[in-house]
Amino acid sequence: MTPFEYMQSLAEMWGRSGKDLTAAQQDMFADMARRMAEGAGRQTGSAPAGFFQPQDLASSNEAFAALWKSALGLSQSITRTMEQGKKPDPLVTELMSKLFDPRAWFSSLGGMDEALQRMAEGPRLADLWDTERKLLNVFNAWTALRRRSIEHNTVMLEAWMRATGAFAKTLNDKADRKEPLGSWREVLALWVETANTALLETQRSEKYLHSQREILKASTDLRLAQQELAAFYSEVFGYPTRAELDDVHRTVTELRRELRALERANREATTRKARERRRKPTKPIEAQTGA
Amino acid sequence: MADQGMPIKVKPEQAMREAASLAEKIARGTELFSKLRDEEVTIATTPKDEVWRQDKVTLHHYRPLTEKKVSTPVLIVYGLIGRYTMADLQEDRSLVRNLLNLGVDLYVVDWGSPSRADRWLTLDDYIDGYLAECVWFISQQHAIDKVSLLGICEGGVFTTCHAALHPDMVKTLVLTITPIDFHGDTVENRLGHGFINIWTRSLEPEDIDRLIEAYGNLPGEFMGSVFSMMTPMRTLMKYNLDMLEVMDDEKKFLNFLRMEKWIADRPHHPGEAAKQWLKDLYQGNKLIKNAFTINGRQVNLSNITMPVLNVFAKDDHIIPPATSQALGEKVGTRDYTELALPGGHVGVFVGGKSQALLGSGIAKWLAERQ
Numbered sequence: 001m002t003p004f005e006y007m008q009s010l011a012e013m014w015g016r017s018g019k020d021l022t023a024a025q026q027d028m029f030a031d032m033a034r035r036m037a038e039g040a041g042r043q044t045g046s047a048p049a050g051f052f053q054p055q056d057l058a059s060s061n062e063a064f065a066a067l068w069k070s071a072l073g074l075s076q077s078i079t080r081t082m083e084q085g086k087k088p089d090p091l092v093t094e095l096m097s098k099l100f101d102p103r104a105w106f107s108s109l110g111g112m113d114e115a116l117q118r119m120a121e122g123p124r125l126a127d128l129w130d131t132e133r134k135l136l137n138v139f140n141a142w143t144a145l146r147r148r149s150i151e152h153n154t155v156m157l158e159a160w161m162r163a164t165g166a167f168a169k170t171l172n173d174k175a176d177r178k179e180p181l182g183s184w185r186e187v188l189a190l191w192v193e194t195a196n197t198a199l200l201e202t203q204r205s206e207k208y209l210h211s212q213r214e215i216l217k218a219s220t221d222l223r224l225a226q227q228e229l230a231a232f233y234s235e236v237f238g239y240p241t242r243a244e245l246d247d248v249h250r251t252v253t254e255l256r257r258e259l260r261a262l263e264r265a266n267r268e269a270t271t272r273k274a275r276e277r278r279r280k281p282t283k284p285i286e287a288q289t290g291a
Numbered sequence: 292m293a294d295q296g297m298p299i300k301v302k303p304e305q306a307m308r309e310a311a312s313l314a315e316k317i318a319r320g321t322e323l324f325s326k327l328r329d330e331e332v333t334i335a336t337t338p339k340d341e342v343w344r345q346d347k348v349t350l351h352h353y354r355p356l357t358e359k360k361v362s363t364p365v366l367i368v369y370g371l372i373g374r375y376t377m378a379d380l381q382e383d384r385s386l387v388r389n390l391l392n393l394g395v396d397l398y399v400v401d402w403g404s405p406s407r408a409d410r411w412l413t414l415d416d417y418i419d420g421y422l423a424e425c426v427w428f429i430s431q432q433h434a435i436d437k438v439s440l441l442g443i444c445e446g447g448v449f450t451t452c453h454a455a456l457h458p459d460m461v462k463t464l465v466l467t468i469t470p471i472d473f474h475g476d477t478v479e480n481r482l483g484h485g486f487i488n489i490w491t492r493s494l495e496p497e498d499i500d501r502l503i504e505a506y507g508n509l510p511g512e513f514m515g516s517v518f519s520m521m522t523p524m525r526t527l528m529k530y531n532l533d534m535l536e537v538m539d540d541e542k543k544f545l546n547f548l549r550m551e552k553w554i555a556d557r558p559h560h561p562g563e564a565a566k567q568w569l570k571d572l573y574q575g576n577k578l579i580k581n582a583f584t585i586n587g588r589q590v591n592l593s594n595i596t597m598p599v600l601n602v603f604a605k606d607d608h609i610i611p612p613a614t615s616q617a618l619g620e621k622v623g624t625r626d627y628t629e630l631a632l633p634g635g636h637v638g639v640f641v642g643g644k645s646q647a648l649l650g651s652g653i654a655k656w657l658a659e660r661q
Contacts, residue, residue, distance in 0.1 A: 182300060184309055195524050196523060200523065201482065204489060209490065212493070216494070246507070253412060257416065264424075
């Protein structure tokens with residue numbers, strides 16, 4: 001593996017680690033939501049999903065604590081092994097390879113998508129869960145934006161890696177030709193030019209344009225979800241909502257448009273009349289008064 | 292270690308000289324930075340008077356600096372992204388002053404600072420509303436039928452449309468750094484050029500609708516960040532390298548700060564107008580196809596029958612030259628002139644090389660057509 005390929009792998013690992021962290025957080029919430037729904041489902045009465053079930057949350061917490069404890073134990077085992085310089089335990093090796101296997105990470109995301117999307121997009125009831133749905137929309141939008149940001153940062157990291165590789169190559173070529181750079185200013189100028197080219201090339205790539213578009217969509221979705229929630233609370237407290245103000249502004253704009261059109265029509269009519277008067281010859285005063 | 296084959300060979304005394312020079316620069320620069328006040332950084336200082344106002348739009352008449360040599364008054368029309376003050380950045384870098392000194396009678400329209408209340412304004416309102424009113428006002432003030440227009444960037448699109456719709460009211464049309472063919476970036480396909488064209492084409496129309504729905508307008512900061520993306524390393528180096536280079540020289544540092552003041556003034560672009568700008572023009576490319584409409588009327592470029600001067604910057608990364616030059620084949624006048632100047636999008640107005648060329652080129656062309 002060349003140093004660049006190594007760095008590329010590192011970049012991929014960083015990107016995936018970030019996604020993994022996000023997914024782990026979502027997984028925890030999804031687990032809570034699932035247990036709450038299951039808890040509601042066990043009851044024969046009309047208690048809807050979403051009611052807080054302390055015993056289920058407690059078991060979730062216990063399961064999470066057990067997982068955390070075993071992860072710590074694993075980490076300590078790895079550290080001890082590495083410190084002693086021994087050949088790694090095959091079990092530890094197998095576990096580590098699973099840790100770094102992206103398929104294991106992405107398999108945890110399905111549960112999040114199902115649980116939270118089901119709650120956000122399921123059938124609406126007229127008088128139940130409306131506020132919760134709005135809150136959930138904000139949460140989903142925020143999570144989606146974070147995910148898109150991580151994806152975009154991965155694209156940018158690849159660009160920086162390419163820039164670094166190209167810079168290193170240029171320096172090596174100069175060294176081979178015995179044309180060393182003679183000042184730090186020259187080194188900086190070379191780095192700026194190399195990095196600029198790599199970044200501009202990245203900007204034109206499908207990957208970059210796609211991730212830009214996804215970030216734009218995710219950020220506007222988040223803003224709209226926040227506005228929907230804000231509108232709800234505005235109505236509760238009796239403040240004008242964004243939509244109401246937009247309505248008023250639209251009316252004012254249209255009225256101004258009509259007023260301008262009327263003023264112009266009036267002005268053009270006046271100008272036309274003035275022109276016509278100038279064209280018509282005026283009668284002598286004697287003829288007008290009949291004197 | 293042998294020094295043969297080393298890529299970097301900086302002599303210790305060279306390195307120390309560079310470090311010492313840098314330290315001195317930083318010391319002088321820090322002192323200068325602490326002495327300067329924001330009110331000392333002034334732009335658009337050429338004297339003018341407000342002569343007309345409607346809603347947030349104001350029309351200004353510049354006070355003459357010399358005897359009038361071009362009889363028809365000229366109205367400078369900037370766009371809704373940024374402000375016209377770039378054309379009058381400082382005394383020695385001002386298209387406005389250069390034209391005034393060459394005897395041109397000059398007006399400028401300021402679109403104001405649109406807020407969310409202005410989200411429903413369309414390009415029709417600006418072109419056939421406010422701009423038309425400005426033109427009418429100037430013609431009445433001078434008792435003339437026709438006024439000359441000088442459009443800059445998006446303002447050039449406004450004046451182009453106005454000239455096509457009302458050729459009887461326009462004496463001459465000067466366009467600067469104006470896009471006409473919004474897909475013309477694919478002609479040269481230069482690296483680093485035409486990013487806005489590429490970026491808008493990568494979006495779906497509903498992405499733009501949703502963006503405007505979320506923000507009401509096209510936020511000034513949003514366009515600012517798009518412009519910053521177009522020069523990635525320049526943007527990263529601006530406040531360390533670039534500023535370091537000039538901050539020990541008061542004159543150069545003030546030039547830098549004036550540019551910063553103009554860049555920081557980023558009005559929002561009214562939402563409905565932004566939808567037309569991005570969807571109809573950048574995505575749909577309707578202007579060059581004669582498919583763009585204003586108030587239901589088709590903008591037909593062949594109706595531009597007055598003399599046209601089309602100025603563009605040879606290294607313009609925002610409006611690649613081909614996007615401007617496309618106008619030549621579409622206008623209905625034989626008196627069509629192109630003026631290609633050195634520099635970039637803003638550099639053609641504020642750069643040292645173009646100062647002597649832009650103002651004099653425009654004034655001479657205008658004088659020949661009085």
